[in-house]
Amino acid sequence: MKKKTLGLYLHIPFCLSKCRYCDFCSYPAMAAETKHAYTMALIKELSSRAEAAKDYVVDTVFFGGGTPTCLDTDDLLRLADCIQSRYRLSDGVEWTSEANPATVDKDKLRAMRACGFNRISLGMQSAHDSELSLLGRAHRTSDLYQAREAIHEAGFTNLNLDLMFGIPAQTVDSFDRSLDEALALEPTHVSVYSLQIEEGTPFYREQNTLALPSEDEEREMAALLYRKTEAAGYRRYEISNFAKPGHESRHNLRYWRMQDYLGFGIAAHSCFEGERFYNREELAAYLKEPCELCEQEETLTAREREYETVMLGLRLSDGIDEEDFLRTFGYGFYEKYKRRLMRFCEAGFATFDGKRTALTESGMAVSNAILAEILED
Amino acid sequence: MTDKQKHIRNFSIIAHIDHGKSTLADRILEVTRTVEEHAMENRVLDNMDLERERGITIKARAVRLSYHAHDGEDYIFNLIDTPGHVDFNYEVSRSLKACDGALLVVDATQGVEAQTLANAYLAIDSNLEIIPVVNKIDLPSADIDRSRSEIEDVIGIPAEDCPAVSAKTGLNIADMMEKIVSDIPAPSGDIHAPLRCLIFDSYYDSYLGVVVCIRVMDGSLRAGDRIRLMSNGAEFDVVDVGVLEPFGLKSTEVLAAGEVGYLTASIKNVSETRVGDTVTTAEGGAAEPLPGFREARPMVYAGIYPADGARYGDLRDALEKLQLNDAALSFEPETSIALGFGFRCGFLGLLHMEIIEERLEREFNLDLITTAPSVIYKIKKRGCETVFIENPSNYPSADEIELAEEPVVKASIITPTEFIGGLMDLCQDRRGEYHDMKYLDANRAELHYTLPLNEIIYDFFDALKSRSKGYASLDYEFDGYRPSKLVKLDFLLNGEPVDALSFIVHEEKAYGRARRIAEKLKENIPRQLFEIPIQAAIGSKIIARETVKAMRKDVLAKCYGGDITRKKKLLEKQKEGKKKMRRLGSVEVTPEAFMAVLKLDDE
Numbered sequence: 001m002k003k004k005t006l007g008l009y010l011h012i013p014f015c016l017s018k019c020r021y022c023d024f025c026s027y028p029a030m031a032a033e034t035k036h037a038y039t040m041a042l043i044k045e046l047s048s049r050a051e052a053a054k055d056y057v058v059d060t061v062f063f064g065g066g067t068p069t070c071l072d073t074d075d076l077l078r079l080a081d082c083i084q085s086r087y088r089l090s091d092g093v094e095w096t097s098e099a100n101p102a103t104v105d106k107d108k109l110r111a112m113r114a115c116g117f118n119r120i121s122l123g124m125q126s127a128h129d130s131e132l133s134l135l136g137r138a139h140r141t142s143d144l145y146q147a148r149e150a151i152h153e154a155g156f157t158n159l160n161l162d163l164m165f166g167i168p169a170q171t172v173d174s175f176d177r178s179l180d181e182a183l184a185l186e187p188t189h190v191s192v193y194s195l196q197i198e199e200g201t202p203f204y205r206e207q208n209t210l211a212l213p214s215e216d217e218e219r220e221m222a223a224l225l226y227r228k229t230e231a232a233g234y235r236r237y238e239i240s241n242f243a244k245p246g247h248e249s250r251h252n253l254r255y256w257r258m259q260d261y262l263g264f265g266i267a268a269h270s271c272f273e274g275e276r277f278y279n280r281e282e283l284a285a286y287l288k289e290p291c292e293l294c295e296q297e298e299t300l301t302a303r304e305r306e307y308e309t310v311m312l313g314l315r316l317s318d319g320i321d322e323e324d325f326l327r328t329f330g331y332g333f334y335e336k337y338k339r340r341l342m343r344f345c346e347a348g349f350a351t352f353d354g355k356r357t358a359l360t361e362s363g364m365a366v367s368n369a370i371l372a373e374i375l376e377d
Numbered sequence: 378m379t380d381k382q383k384h385i386r387n388f389s390i391i392a393h394i395d396h397g398k399s400t401l402a403d404r405i406l407e408v409t410r411t412v413e414e415h416a417m418e419n420r421v422l423d424n425m426d427l428e429r430e431r432g433i434t435i436k437a438r439a440v441r442l443s444y445h446a447h448d449g450e451d452y453i454f455n456l457i458d459t460p461g462h463v464d465f466n467y468e469v470s471r472s473l474k475a476c477d478g479a480l481l482v483v484d485a486t487q488g489v490e491a492q493t494l495a496n497a498y499l500a501i502d503s504n505l506e507i508i509p510v511v512n513k514i515d516l517p518s519a520d521i522d523r524s525r526s527e528i529e530d531v532i533g534i535p536a537e538d539c540p541a542v543s544a545k546t547g548l549n550i551a552d553m554m555e556k557i558v559s560d561i562p563a564p565s566g567d568i569h570a571p572l573r574c575l576i577f578d579s580y581y582d583s584y585l586g587v588v589v590c591i592r593v594m595d596g597s598l599r600a601g602d603r604i605r606l607m608s609n610g611a612e613f614d615v616v617d618v619g620v621l622e623p624f625g626l627k628s629t630e631v632l633a634a635g636e637v638g639y640l641t642a643s644i645k646n647v648s649e650t651r652v653g654d655t656v657t658t659a660e661g662g663a664a665e666p667l668p669g670f671r672e673a674r675p676m677v678y679a680g681i682y683p684a685d686g687a688r689y690g691d692l693r694d695a696l697e698k699l700q701l702n703d704a705a706l707s708f709e710p711e712t713s714i715a716l717g718f719g720f721r722c723g724f725l726g727l728l729h730m731e732i733i734e735e736r737l738e739r740e741f742n743l744d745l746i747t748t749a750p751s752v753i754y755k756i757k758k759r760g761c762e763t764v765f766i767e768n769p770s771n772y773p774s775a776d777e778i779e780l781a782e783e784p785v786v787k788a789s790i791i792t793p794t795e796f797i798g799g800l801m802d803l804c805q806d807r808r809g810e811y812h813d814m815k816y817l818d819a820n821r822a823e824l825h826y827t828l829p830l831n832e833i834i835y836d837f838f839d840a841l842k843s844r845s846k847g848y849a850s851l852d853y854e855f856d857g858y859r860p861s862k863l864v865k866l867d868f869l870l871n872g873e874p875v876d877a878l879s880f881i882v883h884e885e886k887a888y889g890r891a892r893r894i895a896e897k898l899k900e901n902i903p904r905q906l907f908e909i910p911i912q913a914a915i916g917s918k919i920i921a922r923e924t925v926k927a928m929r930k931d932v933l934a935k936c937y938g939g940d941i942t943r944k945k946k947l948l949e950k951q952k953e954g955k956k957k958m959r960r961l962g963s964v965e966v967t968p969e970a971f972m973a974v975l976k977l978d979d980e
Contacts, residue, residue: 009939194934219929240934255939269939276942297942308941311948347907368931369906372951 006056006272007254008087010042010079011265012068013283016102020136021167023198025267025281026066034287038265039075041290043082045264048291050086052272053262058083059090060251060261061116063097067123070100073108080115089116094250096121096160101147102139109154120151121160121191126167126174127181134168136202148185158247160189165221167195168210175221176228183232188247192225193240194218219365226361239315239364256312258305266293274300302329311371319351319358333357340374382635383563384450387592389457389472391500392482393492397512401482401544405456406623408550409442438578439475439590439637441620446558454557455592455621455637457577465725466852467673468578470499471653474669475577475592475637478506478561480553481528485511485519485541489527494791494821495850497532506561509536510553515543531818564635571663572596572604574632574640574656579647581701587644590621590637591656594667597633598640603659607666611649612659613642648704673705675723676784676855677730677750677834678767680711680877681737682719684744684959684968689718695741696720699733706733711768715877716746716959721768724750727834746959746968748877749975752830755782755858769879772865775916782858783883784830790841791823792849799844800824807832808883827856831881866891868898869912870964878974891921894974901970904928909964 014035015026061083068076076097083089096119097112109120122144126132129140151159161182165175182190195212197203203210213221226236234242238256241249254261255271263270266286269278276297279286286293298304306329313320313333325333334341334357341357344350349363349370359367392398442454459472473479479500483489500507509532511524521541528536540553578590591598598604602615619628620638632638644650652673655666683692696708707723724730730750737743754766757780758773766772788809792800797814804811804826812825828837833853841849864887868878882890891913898911902925913921933947958965 192934194932196933196935215930222930239932255941261939263939269941271939271941278940278942308945311945312941344906349906364932366906366928366931368933368948368951369928371948372955373906375948376952376955 003057003088004055005059005090005259006053006087007060007062007251007259007261008058008083009251009261009263009268009270010046010061010063010068011263011268012038012063012065012071013266014038014065014070015067016070016100016138017136019138020134020202021195021197023201024066027283032072034283035071036075037287038283039071039078041287042079042265045290046079046082047086049262049264053087056088056260057090058087059093060254061089061093061095062251063117065098067100067103068097069103069108073111076108076112077115080112080117084116094119094158096249096251098123099147100139101143104147104150106150106153109150109156113155118156119158119160120156121162121189122147122151122187124161124178124182125164126170127178128174131167131169131174131178135164144185157188159185159187160191160249161185161187163190163192165192165194165225166213166218168212170213170221172213172217172220172224176224179225179228183228188244189249190229190234190242191240192242194222222365235317236361237317239367253316256316258309258312269297274305276300305329307375310375314357314359314367314371314374315364317358317364319356321356323355337374344370378563378565379568379633379635381633382566382568385453385455385564385635386478386557386561387455387457387476387564387635387637388478388480388505388557388561389459389476390480390482391459391473391493391496392512393484393487393490393496396482396484396487396490396493397544398482401480401510401512401542402456402458404544404547404550405454405554406440406442407547408554409444409454439621440623441637442623444554444558447555448558452558457637465729466499466854467671468652469496470503470669471575471577473500473503473505474653474667475575476503476505477564478508478557480557481507481509481532481534482512483509483524483528485514485521485524486516488520488524489531490848492850494532494817495852497534507534508553508556508560509534509539511536511539511541512544514541515546515548531821566593566595566634568595568597568634570595570634571661572598572602572656572658573663573667574598575667576650576652576654576656578652579650579704581647582641585617585626585641587641587647587650588626589640589642589644589650589656591632591640592637593632593634595634595663596658597631598656599631600628604640604642604656605659605662606649607655607657607663608651608670608672609649609654613644615640615642617641646704647702648700651704673725675705675707675725676830677724677726677752678721679724679730679750680713680716680719680748680768681708681722681734682713682716682746682748682877684746686717688743691741692720692737692743692745695737695743696722698741699736703733705729713748713770713877715875716748719746723767727838744968746877746971747975749880750834751880752784752834754784754863754881756780757782766881769865769881770876772879772881775864780860781863783861783863785827785856785859786830786833786853787856788826788828788833788851788853789823790826790849790851791817791821792845794820794822796845796849797822797824800841800849803837803840803844804828807835807837808885827859828853829859829861829883830855831883864915867914868894869910869914870898870902871909872912873963874914877971887915888920895921895923897974899923899925901973902964902966903970905965 013026014030015028018028095117097117098121100123124144127141163182197207229242236242237248260272262272266279266283267281277294278297279293280295320333322332322334334352350359390398439457444452444454446452457472457475459469481497483493509528511521513519514521525536540549540556542549542553573595574591574593576589576591579587582588598618600615600617604615605612617628618632618640619626653670657663683689700706705725708720711721712718756766756778757763758777759779809826809828815823817823841851862884863881864884866880866882866887867874895911895913905928908927909925911923912919958967959971
């Protein structure tokens with residue numbers, strides 16, 4: 001019998017410094033002992049959940065943050081070892097770590113590669129030092145090139161680069177340059193996010209003085225992005241994600257496809273056997289007792305499951321499969337929302353080829369408004 | 378005159394807004410010990426929260442006080458409060474008719490102002506004895522002499538030895554009280570003549586029915602008497618008569634000529650007991666009513682809709698409750714394609730409309746959408762009858778109309794001379810017909826115009842105030858119908874007419890208004906997935922157009938990892954915002970945007 005698959009997410013809430021736009025859970029410049037203690041707490045939590053996951057084959061592992069590579073090499077190895085010994089990994093497991101270009105060197109990367117990591121996601125963001133410094137990034141362009149080389153030398157062939165657009169002082173030209181530089185580094189995958197100004201961040205407080213690109217400029221940047229990535233052989237398989245064939249992030253696809261994943265560490269979210277739960281964002285408490293921060297978020301009813309399937313599925317360029325939907329919910333997606341979808345198809349926002357409903361490029365650009373309309377009560 | 382009559386003083390306090398009328402009333406109540414000091418809430422006379430907050434008095438109230446004067450005698454003071462806005466001018470004039478004198482309050486730091494003057498003239502017209510009172514003399518910038526000489530020069534009444542008081546501190550209030558006794562005449566009236574009572578207010582009480590506030594002019598009235606209302610001939614048996622104490626009603630055996638009090642007679646509806654009407658006895662009653670009765674008729678109409686369609690029933694209940702106490706408010710159900718079920722409501726004027734809206738929102742917790750106010754047009758249809766149109770939706774098409782007429786008013790504007798030019802321009806712009814101008818003194822003039830009422834309800838009052846720095850005052854009365862070149866202006870979104878936005882306008886004004894509203898719609902309609910054409914049309918002719926461009930970007934392009942709940946919350950927020958939208962045809966508009974379009978300002 002085919003085993004059920006599972007993804008593991010480990011949240012490493014440490015960074016060299018806090019970026020000015022960041023509202024994720026991360027602590028800058030923590031003492032080495034704290035990071036080590038956190039590693040040990042993670043190991044405890046990983047072990048405690050292993051029993052519940054014994055019927056699953058883990059086919060994706062993702063170290064995110066924060067900056068996972070802020071951990072000592074030894075601590076990274078301890079975590080890898082724990083995962084290898086406590087969970088059953090599939091042969092072709094996709095094992096990613098996020099990394100800041102200023103936090104990796106050849107030795108660390110080699111060690112990581114040797115213990116199972118096979119994919120690196122590098123937070124490049126921009127190819128301009130001036131933009132990086134406005135963002136409050138800890139790295140500079142020179143770090144990026146060194147990191148790229150070290151990644152290559154350590155034997156990683158699967159690389160993602162994160163880029164941002166709509167950031168302060170950015171122009172269409174400067175974004176064009178960043179994009180060219182990124183593609184020249186030959187990643188297998190590119191994630192491009194537009195800056196969202198979140199409450200509680202320095203950017204939020206300064207938003208009136210930030211020289212942000214205009215809406216029209218952002219649109220030009222987006223158009224450039226779609227054209228250049230396509231020309232370079234990448235496929236836009238999700239609103240913000242581009243991959244060479246066969247290199248789509250399987251871990252992130254789990255999120256969009258509502259497949260099971262377990263999150264470990266503070267502020268990590270899980271979706272497991274129809275339940276959503278997460279760990280509270282309390283570092284000190286986690287260090288003391290890692291298994292007691294778990295909060296139930298919700299048990300998904302069929303209705304909520306449908307809602308999420310639509311919300312997440314339409315982020316993918318493959319869209320929503322009529323058959324799959326029918327199997328899960330007892331009716332087809334297009335069939336149920338036909339009246340609303342037909343309008344979007346006519347306007348060129350969506351397509352339906354008889355099997356799949358998906359948003360087009362212009363539909364993705366306004367996907368929030370489209371989702372709000374489709375999912376209107 | 379009976380001995381009792383000799384010891385009655387019926388008066389009101391009149392003033393420009395903020396000159397301290399209510400504080401003075403409080404002080405009088407305190408001095409007469411009618412209200413215990415500790416129980417004293419500021420401004421006892423203003424019963425409604427709204428009045429307290431806005432500092433204006435909406436409905437007249439009266440209160441009976443006893444005063445022990447320096448001559449050793451005890452007097453009865455009936456203090457009758459008056460509303461203070463042009464919408465309620467008629468009510469003010471009736472309240473003043475119930476008095477024999479008035480305290481004219483002037484702020485010593487401001488001097489005579491527009492409303493002081495307008496109110497003073499109303500009091501003079503009612504033949505009242507006026508006692509000027511200079512108030513706020515405790516303030517450092519008070520100029521008592523200047524205020525006195527202004528009263529003499531501008532209003533033309535002697536003020537040399539008028540009381541100068543501080544209602545706030547109580548300074549010199551005693552002198553003023555003596556002045557009320559010595560200067561205001563005791564009420565005349567023949568106790569043996571047939572009964573005549575003036576109704577100056579009435580309100581509904583769920584136990585007593587309608588409580589009618591009256592001033593007995595002639596004769597006397599007791600419980601058990603059968604009375605007749607002279608305007609409509611309705612007859613009732615009096616259940617109770619009495620006087621109006623500060624905190625309630627107090628029954629008495631009889632109300633006689635000169636007295637102010639109330640009667641109850643199991644009357645179900647305030648619309649039967651109209652302000653200004655005369656009460657007499659059913660048998661052997663007076664031959665002639667008191668002069669000046671006029672039925673308060675709505676002059677301004679607007680559609681009022683609940684923002685949440687499910688609260689239609691609540692809105693109806695609320696309007697019914699308000700109508701119990703407000704005979705001038707009328708309403709009937711109406712349906713709008715854009716706004717759903719609501720009511721077409723009739724008001725005395727714009728302030729009356731605002732007050733009703735605010736009370737509905739505040740006291741009944743309703744969110745409302747109100748359409749642009751409209752007046753009643755008189756339309757003679759080709760080859761058939763004449764109809765009165767109060768709702769633009771019912772306006773006949775141009776080829777059906779033989780003659781269109783609109784209501785006009787006789788307006789009088791009193792203004793400092795420096796603003797005459799600006800105000801004449803304003804009246805000109807509002808299609809006013811100039812009659813004459815009188816100089817009241819070197820600094821003040823009175824302008825007379827005939828103005829279309831639909832220009833007045835279109836923010837005329839605000840424009841008047843802003844062009845005169847708040848000094849000009851306006852009074853107007855209905856002056857019949859005049860032929861006019863009227864057109865109905867419609868607005869189309871996505872090619873579909875939005876009925877709630879239609880209005881009637883003079884031909885010459887149509888283009889300007891159409892352009893302005895189209896622009897406002899463009900500014901206020903949020904970008905949507907599809908482009909939205911906005912058109913303004915007279916009949917089938919498009920006279921203005923704008924376009925709301927399609928939304929270009931609305932996407933969540935940020936990585937929240939496995940935190941799906943957060944993504945969902947963002948989407949939920951978006952959906953919440955959508956829920957509040959009003960659907961106008963295929964276009965969604967926030968209620969705020971809708972109101973912004975309907976609330977037109979001058980520019």
